[in-house]
Amino acid sequence: MSNRPTRRDFLSQLGVTTAAMAVGSVAGAGVAGIAHAQEKPKGTIPATPFKIGHMTFFTGAGAVLGEPMYKGNVLAAEEINAQGGLLGKRKIEILKADEAAGTDANTKEMRRLKLSEHIDMFMGITSSGNTPALGPVAEELKLLTIFIDGCTDFLFDKAVPNPRYIFRITNIQSADGSTCAVGVAQTWPNIKTYANIHPDYAYGRNCFDHFGIVTKKLLPNAKSVSEAWPKLFSTDFTPHITKTLAAKPDLLVTSLWGGDYVAFYKQALQYGLFDKMKVATTLALGSAPQSIGKDHPEGVLTGVHANYHFTYPAGNRWPLNKTFVEKYKARWNEYPNFQAEGAYTATYALKTALEKANKLIGGWPDDDAVIGQLEGMMIAGPGGYVSIRPDNHQGYKDAITGFSKNVPEYPFPILDPSRIITIPIRNITAPPGWPKGEPTSTYTWIEQTWPQMKA
Amino acid sequence: MDILVVHLFNALLYASVLFLIAGGLSLIYGVMRIVNLAHGNLFAVGAFTTASAVGVWFAGSTSALLFLLVPIGAVAAAAIGAVVEPTLLRRFYRRPEEYQLLVTFGLLMILEDVMRFLWGPYPISASVLFEKMGSLHVGDYIYPRYNLLVIATGVLAALFLWAFIYRTKFGVVLRATSQDMRRASALGVNVNLVYVEAFTIGCFMAGLGGAIIAPSQPAVLGMGVDALVLSFIVVVIGGLGSLEGALVGALIVGVIREIGISVFPEIELAVLYLIAAGVLFVRPAGLFGRTA
Numbered sequence: 001m002s003n004r005p006t007r008r009d010f011l012s013q014l015g016v017t018t019a020a021m022a023v024g025s026v027a028g029a030g031v032a033g034i035a036h037a038q039e040k041p042k043g044t045i046p047a048t049p050f051k052i053g054h055m056t057f058f059t060g061a062g063a064v065l066g067e068p069m070y071k072g073n074v075l076a077a078e079e080i081n082a083q084g085g086l087l088g089k090r091k092i093e094i095l096k097a098d099e100a101a102g103t104d105a106n107t108k109e110m111r112r113l114k115l116s117e118h119i120d121m122f123m124g125i126t127s128s129g130n131t132p133a134l135g136p137v138a139e140e141l142k143l144l145t146i147f148i149d150g151c152t153d154f155l156f157d158k159a160v161p162n163p164r165y166i167f168r169i170t171n172i173q174s175a176d177g178s179t180c181a182v183g184v185a186q187t188w189p190n191i192k193t194y195a196n197i198h199p200d201y202a203y204g205r206n207c208f209d210h211f212g213i214v215t216k217k218l219l220p221n222a223k224s225v226s227e228a229w230p231k232l233f234s235t236d237f238t239p240h241i242t243k244t245l246a247a248k249p250d251l252l253v254t255s256l257w258g259g260d261y262v263a264f265y266k267q268a269l270q271y272g273l274f275d276k277m278k279v280a281t282t283l284a285l286g287s288a289p290q291s292i293g294k295d296h297p298e299g300v301l302t303g304v305h306a307n308y309h310f311t312y313p314a315g316n317r318w319p320l321n322k323t324f325v326e327k328y329k330a331r332w333n334e335y336p337n338f339q340a341e342g343a344y345t346a347t348y349a350l351k352t353a354l355e356k357a358n359k360l361i362g363g364w365p366d367d368d369a370v371i372g373q374l375e376g377m378m379i380a381g382p383g384g385y386v387s388i389r390p391d392n393h394q395g396y397k398d399a400i401t402g403f404s405k406n407v408p409e410y411p412f413p414i415l416d417p418s419r420i421i422t423i424p425i426r427n428i429t430a431p432p433g434w435p436k437g438e439p440t441s442t443y444t445w446i447e448q449t450w451p452q453m454k455a
Numbered sequence: 456m457d458i459l460v461v462h463l464f465n466a467l468l469y470a471s472v473l474f475l476i477a478g479g480l481s482l483i484y485g486v487m488r489i490v491n492l493a494h495g496n497l498f499a500v501g502a503f504t505t506a507s508a509v510g511v512w513f514a515g516s517t518s519a520l521l522f523l524l525v526p527i528g529a530v531a532a533a534a535i536g537a538v539v540e541p542t543l544l545r546r547f548y549r550r551p552e553e554y555q556l557l558v559t560f561g562l563l564m565i566l567e568d569v570m571r572f573l574w575g576p577y578p579i580s581a582s583v584l585f586e587k588m589g590s591l592h593v594g595d596y597i598y599p600r601y602n603l604l605v606i607a608t609g610v611l612a613a614l615f616l617w618a619f620i621y622r623t624k625f626g627v628v629l630r631a632t633s634q635d636m637r638r639a640s641a642l643g644v645n646v647n648l649v650y651v652e653a654f655t656i657g658c659f660m661a662g663l664g665g666a667i668i669a670p671s672q673p674a675v676l677g678m679g680v681d682a683l684v685l686s687f688i689v690v691v692i693g694g695l696g697s698l699e700g701a702l703v704g705a706l707i708v709g710v711i712r713e714i715g716i717s718v719f720p721e722i723e724l725a726v727l728y729l730i731a732a733g734v735l736f737v738r739p740a741g742l743f744g745r746t747a
Contacts, residue, residue, distance in 0.1 A: 059567055062679035200724060227720045233681060235672035236472075238465040238602070239716040245596060246458045246717075259578035259675030266582045267671060270590050272598035291577050291673075295586065432660035 007218055009448060011186055015424040018186065041355070043121045043362035045089035052077070053113035055106065056124040056148070056339075061233040063101060064258040065126045065339050069148050071332050073123060079327075080347070086354055087364065092347075095119060102140060103133045108136055114141045114267030121145070123346060126339070128152035128202040130304040132159035138166050142190065144367045146346040146374075149339060151305075152202050153440035156392040161436065165367070167374055167388060169346040169395040170338065173307040174442040176282040177210025178428040179399040180253065184280050185218035185302050185420050188251060191278065195226035195249040197240050197264070199256055204229065207255035207282050209439050210446075214428075217450045225249050230256075235263040240399075241271045246453065249277055257283035262291050269295065285309060285404065285415060289335045294406050296413050304401035304415070307421060308338040308383035311414045324382035335410075338383075345381030348379050350389070352379055391432045399423045457594025462713050464593075468602045470709030471609025475664030477686035477693070478616065479657035479699040485696035486633045486653040489544060489555050493562035495683025497535060497658045500566065501528030501665025502674040503574050509670065511582035518587050525584070525666050532662020533655045535566075540654035541647070562681070571676055578673035585670040601671055608667050612660065613702055620698070629653060633696075691731045694744025703742060 005013070052310035054073050057066030077092035083093040095110050095117055113119045122138060122145040125131050129151030133188035138145040139160060147155075147168040160166060184191070194215070198204030208227075215222050228245035230239035237256075241264075244252055252273070256264050261284050268274060274297040282303035285292060289310065310325045324344060328336040336344075357365030365373075375390035386395045400422050402415030430437075437444030480494045505528035509521050539562065542600045547554045588604070590597040602615070620626040630651045632639045665674070671694025689708055708727055715726035734741060 012492075051512065058576075059571055059676060060680075061675045064578065065675050067576040228716060229720050229723055230716075231724055233675070233677055235668075235678060236469060237673065238468060239462070239713050242458065242461050242465055242596075243717045243720075245461075259673055262580060263672045263675075266580065266585065266673070269601070270585060270601070270671075272590065272597045288577050293580065293581070294580070367534045 005451055007185060007189060007451070010218070010451060010453065011182070013425045014182065016078040016182055016186055016421060017422050018419055031139065039355070041087040041089070041358045043358070043364075045087045045364050047089050049093040050086050050090040050121070051095060051109070051117065052220055053094050053095050053097060053117065053119040053122045054124045054343075055113075055122070057100050057126050057391055058096065058098045058368045059256055060100040061259055062126055065149070065337070066099060066124075068288070068334075069126065069339035070094075070335045072328070072340030073347055075328055075331050075340075076108065076344045076347035078331075080351055086351060090364075095107060097124075099124070099130060103130055106130055107137045110137050111141065114143050114368060119143070122349065123343065124148055125150040127241045128206075131155045131168070135160040135163070135166050141288050142367070144370060148342040148346055152206065153442060154202070156394055156443050157436050161392075163393040164371065165393070166310050166392040169349070169386065169388075170342045171305065171397055171399065172394055172429055172442070173438050174204045174210045175399050175425065175428055176203075176255065176303060177207040177212075177402050178214045178442070178446070179306040179421075180207070180280050180282045180303050181211045181214035181218065182402045182423055182428070183279075183303075184251065184253075186421065187301065188278050189219065189349065191219065191222050191250040193223055193225045193247075193249040194251040194253055195228075195244045195247050195277075196224060197228045197230065197237070197244060197252065197254040197256060199232040199234075199260060200229040201232045204232075204255050205438070207253075211253050211282075211391065213443055213446050214450075217446065218453050220453060220455045222251075230260070232260070233258075234260060237267050238271070239263045240264075241268050241273055245271060245273060245276065247379070251278045251280060253274075253280050254284075255282040258287040259287060259291070261287070265292075265296055269297070271392070274300070282306070283340060285413065286338050289338055289414070290408075292412050294403075294411065294413060296404055298403070298405050298413065298416075300404045300425075301401060302404040302413070302415065303401045305338045306401065307397065308337050308341045309400065309402070309415050310337070310341075310382075311410075311417065312400060312402075312420055312435070313384065314417050314451075318382075318384065320380055321382040336382075341382050345379065345383075345386060348381070349377060349379050350373060353377065389432060395407070396425045396429065398425050399428060457596055459592050461596050461598055462717065464598055464602060464606070466686075466706075466709040466713040467606045467609075468709075469712060470705040471606045471676075471702055472664050472668055473685060473689050473708055474609050474702055474705035475612055475660050475667070477661030477689035477705055478612070479664075479696055480686050481682065481690050481693070481696055481701045482660070483654055483657035483700070484690075487548065488581075490559065490588055490695075491654075491657070492556060492559040492683065493539075493566060494559075494657070494661050494677035494686070495681070496563050496566035496570070497532040497661040498665040499570060499674065499676075499680045500535060501662030501681030502569055502669045502672075502678060503579060503665075504528040504531040504662075505666035505669040506579040506581040506674040507574065509584060510579055510627025511544065515652070518584065521584055525670070526663065526680070526715075527705045528666030528669060529659050529663035532665070536649060536655045540651045544652070544654070563683070567676065567679065574674070576676060578675045580673040581669045582673075583599050583670070595630060599671065605667050605671070615662075616698060625652075642688070657714070685727075688727050688731045691741060692734045694738075694741025697741070698745035700741055700743030707745035
């Protein structure tokens, strides 16, 4: 047991870095970026519109994530159409569908979009409850699909273990809990007790599990002393806050997001919660940057779905991000979130796949040719590189999190530019071929292969 | 010990808001025998209106003005009620219940879309009042003063309604119409006027519930449907059509939820439904319900 690694050694093995400068970018010439010049397509391309069925939350509390997703898709489509369309000919036409109709109605709507509207492709989906239901239907319909979110590990672990037609662009869900736990272990290694407040659905459960297993490995002395499971889309958190205060933990971990998180932090402020413990979150600054006020305390570990915050990479270090944020702000008069970035990148992944396939075979490529190009594709998006793994069709992007900070440039807190934490995604997700596990493959992979730190 | 006081305040806070919503729902059912499914979104209209008045339109004004602006949400909800009852709902009182449910449910969805159209998809906060009032010390803990104001509003609303219904002439007319609409009408009561007034008061209460919490909880899309479901639990426990039932039901739900979250966090969602199911077993019409 004496040759166990120290926490610091292991964190550096994980590639966890805390300096904004640490991720050296190579955004010079030669990067196959989003806006690279288009070559003249080979063969004849039909001029019929390319129809994308875009389903996301347009009503209800989920619209806080759904609207930016749709806006990201529309922005990319407008840019592509301004250049003549896909392969210079086919204009993108987006058909909206409301995910708030419920899982059963959503599967029917997906069928209708394919069979009656003859969509060429399906995009969207926010909820982790919907991708496992829609994935098998898309496979059955042979409908080319890029899910933007709905990031549950369950989709490619269990629901569709061998996908053909469906892909997913955002980070896998388990990365959220793991990234948060790594951030805590690095920042506050001395915590002894922690409390949990998670929304009572797939995402909250997943964050709880993965925060727990990573913390068990990295901080064996830390014990969970309180759990609260508010309903998703609640606005009154006073009992959960009171319960957490009564447990007197060193740290609170929460995966509340959107309006839930806004309600939570404003109430928690008045109960003095932030003065009594450290707080770590998985999605606080992720859902809608402008919805968090400057009254939000600084120095909270504020997650962004392990995925994207529009201020990172900063400045002009990754020009794709700078131009994306500027264009998005000009078009929609707000700042993009991870959903907007995901939908934007997904649309360009499609464009890139079509161009590559066209170069090989000429004419308008069929779905098989496009799928062949998407599998294994690495594309540079505003947030960095995304690689689509050929075996499970999941997009992988390095995980990021950071600490809330108020700066004069924005009327809301952003991630402290000097303390961004990044983790190479392959170090916190199960590798290809790892056996399917419970509750997730990544969970069993961490449990069985990560070393146990000294107490 | 002091933590128990905080828990008790939390329970009363929740009960106060629930009473305002469920009380309005029950009042409307008691008088007009119509289950207003749009009621939840009148609560949401109250919250959105006050949140934007305090947090956006008049942001930066003196706090005295902002406090005066809080009830504007209730006025907005009441105004919608005063228009909707005579123009839309009145045509359906004599029709079977299915029509009423379809119409009010349609109204619920229309209001949801109108709110998204007017206010967009993002949460709107009016937390400046919540913050200005600060917190008071309860032993080792602190408690937001604003929440005490919400509790006081709930208590005052209950007292006011009681006095209004049992101590005024209008209350007598209202109760008479509720018990036998035809006979009241034959005795010269202007039933249509009573209906529009009762409906407006019911909507005002829902709007007040939304308005009063807007400073402490942001207005978000979907909050109306949530509130509707909860207020149904309250009226199932208390008995539909009974204000006493709404009050007792709200208190039961507030206390049970607080205990449930602390003791059985894993089944927080189920606890309230279990209580409602239990009451239905013992008293199918609710604790204060009249059996038909």
